[in-house]
Amino acid sequence: MTDAAAVELAHEIFDPLAASYLERDGVDIGPMFGSEGLRIRGKVFAFVGYRGALVVKLPAERVDALDGTAGMERMVMRERAMREWMLVPASAGDRWDPLLAEAFAFVDSITP
Template identity: 55%
Template sequence: MAKPHPDRERALERLTEVAAVLERADVTMRRMFGSEGLAVRGKLFAFASTAGDLVVKLPEQRIGELGLDPMVMRGRPMREWAVVPYDAGEERWRTIAGEAYAFVDSISP
């Protein structure tokens, strides 16, 4: 029997810790997809899913390289959004959130 996913509250706490470690002045918390997330200049790059996982924006190829599953919205996989399980740990969340920040920062005006 599979373990239940941690709740969003616990994921949001970890996301806040990840944001503090990123130490970027241009990172803010904002609401999107029904959850709080991290944004750079108003563009979301990471958020906590309803299931309590981290969802990040990365290039499609990089998602495959990291072995992550794409986020599925309304039954459709999203090309540049990937799920990082809560069980992957805070260090992996921090590393991948840092990559997501760099990606969105590079494509945002």
């Protein structure tokens, strides 16, 4: 599957989930790593990455626990592992909804 096809598939999963968050106070869409991400009070908590994976911000300990499960992996940018960012492939699409909820709750709790 091409990256473009993977991103299209990811948006088929992500967009309906994102719509419910956009109804909440303080949630909008904004730029993040070249994509458009869901934000709470200006801080991104989830977006679709350029290869079609859901990218969520979670506590570092949770990322450690999930890394390697169901194809999920810690996000790496420019050879640097990102402590609090997890890539969740479309093949684990059934996990997107609960992980979005976790990401929202985490970023909401740390954002003034």
